[in-house]
Amino acid sequence: MVMLSREAFARARGFVFRHGRPLDRARFGHRFESRPASEVVAELARFQNPDGGFGHALEPDLRAAAxxxxxxxxxxxxxxxxxxxxxxxxxxxxxxYLLETYDGERSVWRIVPPEVEDAPHAPWWTYTGVDQTFDGCRVNPTADLLGVLHDYAELVPPGLLARLTATVLDRLEEAAADDLNAFRCAVTLAAARRLPEATRGRLAEVLAAGVHRVVNLDPAAWPTYVLQPLEAAPSPRSTLAGVIDRAAIDTNLDYWIHGQQADGAWPLTWSWAEVDESAWRQAERDGKGLQIVERLTVLHAYGRL
Structure with missing residues (x-):
């Protein structure tokens, strides 16, 4: 079994603490060095606006404060x-903030506001045409945020939660089997800890129906923007961990370990340097720091550290 060596782990840590955001340093410290969760929440709070929502380039490819x-x-x-x-x-x-900005008529959250145009951003985050780009936001980010509401259900009107759950499940059954981003949202929703069992069961069926069409098992494709096995099953406890061929998961783990760069980071599978090279350089550093924490977490979950 290929393992990420102590030296490779140290290189990854070095990148996060040299180039990563304080938030991702705090996440690393909490995950791997027994630092308190309060440090993570304190750093995250720096991205929160007075309206309760988050901005300030928390999504590295979206640099607006709004x-x-x-x-x-x-x-x-x-x-x-x-x-x-x-x-x-x-x-x-x-x-x-989520309750205030929810569009009850359409049962969606609009993924980005008009203020995205006030700062550098990746071309896919452009506000103009956002409904066409994201299919009216019917699934992305609405399914992800439904999972949030379930996990904090005591703060949410029960009627809203029940109605939105039924609506989102119907949408996922229509779209997730053929659409990469809809499938990603189904994976994220399935990871919500407080989903009703009936909802979790329907989601498992949605994921099983699409996994062999959406998850890409070809290592030659993994340097591009596709859904890799470990992104669909980031831990052995994931809904799809027993559905995706274990050999494909092991190959993906090996690929990640061997693909680490000399500076400790992994390459991103996208770029918008052609839009704004200077802003992209910062977004890339931020994105790599975030990705390191997430990939090390997955490698740890599968016993590869």
């Missing part, structure tokens, strides 16, 4: 990672 649904979704991924309780003020303000 709150957005996508950045808020990413913030809650961190809050759930450290088991932040519903009583935490950062959590309560974040949920309040």
């Amino acid at each position: 709150s957005s649904a996508i950045a808020t979704s990413m913030a809650f991924a961190v809050l759930r990672e450290v088991d932040a309780p519903a009583t935490d003020p950062v959590v309560r303000r974040g949920v309040a």
